C-alpha cells in the first residue's frame with residue numbers, strides 16, 4: 176500500500192486529464208489546479224463508480240462524464256466525506272455474498288413451490304364460462320372435422336352417460352383425423368380421434384380411454400397444466416439456453432405423470448361403476464406398448480429413463496394396472512351393443528360433409 | 539492546461555487476467571443460479587465493468603457505466619411488449635387454423651415474421667448504440683443520434699436481396715449493413731466513418747459457398763467409382779466398398795470440419811476488412827487476427843465447453859454408475875425424493891456450463907482487444923463530450939437479448 180495521495184479529474188466536457196487537489200469546505204469541495212479552480216461541488220452528489228487496486232473513481236450526480244479519481248491513502252479529514260465503496264451494490268454488500276445467496280435461494284424455492292402448487296386451487300377458481308371460451312377459441316369446431324350422424328352421436332352420448340354422472344358439461348366429439356390419440360381440452364371438451372376408433376377392437380377399449388380423458392376434465396388437470404406451464408415459463412424465463420427448459424420439463428413432467436395416474440384411477444372407477452370390463456383398455460395399452468417399444472425393451476435401465484422423460488406412464492405399466500383391476504367371474508356388460516358400436520365406428524365414414532385429415536386446403 | 543497530443547501505435551491493450559475475472563464470474567454464476575436467472579443482468583454488468591476497466595486506449599482505461607437494473611427493466615418491458623403478445627398470437631393462430639381460417643392465419647404468421655425480422659435488425663443497431671453510450675474514455679462517451687428505425691428496414695431489404703441472389707450477395711448485404719450501422723455511430727464529437735468494400739470478401743465467400751458442391755461432387759464421383767469396381771461379393775471387402783466408405787468419410791469430414799473451417803476463413807476476412815475500414819476523426823483501426831488465430835481461438839473455446847459439459851454430466855453418470863439397480867428401482871417407484879435430486883442435479887450441472895461460457899466471453903473480449911490496433915492522433919482538447927441522447931427510456935431494451943454488438 177502506497178502512502179502518497181493522488182487525485183485526478185475529468186470534467187466530462189473534454190478528454191483532458193487534470194491533476195487536482197481536493198479542497199473541502201464543509202459539505203462542499205473545490206478541485207484545484209495550479210491556475211484553475213473547479214467547483215464548488217457537493218460531497219452528497221458524489222457517486223462511487225469503481226475501485227481498481229488502491230484507486231477509486233467517483234462520478235457526480237447529473238454531470239455526464241464528470242470523474243474524480245483518488246489513489247493511495249486518503250487523508251483522515253477527507254475519508255469520511257467520500258461515498259463508501261461497493262462490490263455488488265445494495266442488498267448483497269449489506270448481507271454478504273453467502274447470506275444473500277441463501278436468502279435468494281429461499282425466495283426462489285418459495286416462488287417455484289407456489290407456481291407448482293397453486294394451480295391446484297387456482298384452476299377451480301377460473302369460471303367455467305371463461306374455460307369454455309378458451310376451449311372454443313383454441314379449437315372451435317376443429318375446422319369442420321367433427322363427425323356427426325344421429326345414430327353415431329346417440330351411441331357416443333350413451334357411452335359418455337354411462338361413464339359420467341354429469342355429462343351435460345362435457346362435450347365429447349369424434350375428430351376425423353387418423354391419429355391414435357385422444358385429448359382433453361379446456362371447457363370440458365374431449366376429442367377422440369378416428370384413428371383410435373379404427374384401431375379399437377371393442378367399445379370397452381374406447382370406454383376406458385374416454386373415461387381417462389373425462390378423468391382429466393373432472394380432476395381439473397387441463398387448466399392446472401396450462402397454469403403450471405405458464406407459471407414455470409415465466410419463473411424460469413430468466414435462465415437462458417437449455418438449462419431453463421430442462422428444468423421446466425423436469426418439473427412439469429413430474430406433475431403430468433401424476434395427472435395421468437389420477438386419470439387412470441378415475442377411468443378404473445368409472446368403468447367399475449358402469450360395469451364395463453377393463454380388459455379392453457388393457458388390450459389397448461398392450462397394443463400401444465408394442466408400438467412405443469416399452470414391452471420389448473429388455474434393458475430395465477433404458478426403460479426407466481424412457482418413462483421418466485415421457486409425460487405419460489409407460490403403456491406397459493398401464494396395461495398391468497388395468498389387467499389387475501379385472502374381477503374374475505364378474506358379469507361385465509359390453510359398453511355398447513354391437514349395433515351402436517358399428518354406428519360409432521362408421522360415423523365419420525357416413526358423415527358426408529365432414530372434413531378430414533390435417534390438410535388445411537381451401538374449398 | 540493544454541491538452542497533450544497522444545501518439546498511438548498499437549494503442550489498444552488488454553491488462554486483465556482470467557484468474558481475476560474468475561473471481562467475478564464465479565459469484566455471478568452462484569447468484570444467477572439462486573435467483574433463477576434474474577441476477578444475470580447484473581452479472582453481465584459486473585463482467586463488462588471488469589473487461590472495460592482492463593482495456594486501455596493509449597494511456598487511460600475504458601469505463602463501463604451500464605447498469606444491471608436498466609437491462610432488467612429492458613427485459614421486463616420486452617417480455618410484456620413482445621413476448622406476451624407473441625404467445626397470445628400463437629394461441630390465436632392455433633385457433634384460426636383449427637377453425638379452418640388458414641388464409642388469415644397465414645397473413646398473421648407472415649406479419650409476425652416480418653415484425654420479428656425488423657426487430658432483429660433494430661436490436662443489432664440498438665445494442666451497438668447502447669454499448670457505445672455506456673462506454674467512457676477520459677470521461678467522454680459514444681452514442682448515436684439515430685434511433686435505428688430506418689436501419690431495421692435496411693436489415694430486411696438487404697437480407698431479402700441476399701436471399702433472392704441465392705445468398706451469393708450475402709457478403710454485400712452484411713458488409714453494407716456494417717457500414718450503415720457504424721456510420722450512424724459516434725464517439726465524443728466525432729462520427730464513425732465506415733466504407734468497407736464487400737468485393738474483397740468474395741474470394742473467401744465463394745470458397746465457403748462452393749464447399750458443399752465440391753464435397754457432393756467428390757462423394758458422387760467416389761460413389762460411381764465404387765459402383766463400377768465393386769461387382770458382387772461383400773461390398774465392404776471389395777475396393778468399391780472401400781471407396782464408398784471413403785466417400786462417406788469425406789462427407790462427414792466436410793460437414794463437421796471443412797464447412798465450419800471455410801466459414802471461419804470468411805469471418806476472419808470479414809473482420810479484417812470491416813474493422814480496417816473504420817475511421818473516427820483522425821483515428822484509423824486495424825484488426826490483425828488472421829485465420830490461424832481464429833482457428834486456435836475457436837478450438838480452445840470448444841475444448842473449454844467440452845470440459846464443462848464433462849463436469850456437468852459427471853454427477854449423473856456417478857449416480858447411475860454407483861448403484862444402477864437401486865437407482866432404477868427408485869425411479870420406477872417414482873419416488874419424489876429422486877425428482878428433487880434430479881432437479882438439484884440439473885441446477886448443479888448449470889454451474890460449470892455457465893462458468894465456461896463466461897470464460898469464453900472473457901476470451902472473446904481479450905481476442906478482440908488484443909487484435910485491434912488504432913493509428914493516428916487524438917487531440918484531447920478537441921475530444922469533447924458526446925451530445926447524443928443517452929438517457930432515453932429502454933435504451934438497454936434490446937441489449938437484454940444480447941444479440942452481440944459487432
Ligand SMILES: [Zn+2]
Pocket residue numbers: 387391435438
Ligand atoms: Zn392422459
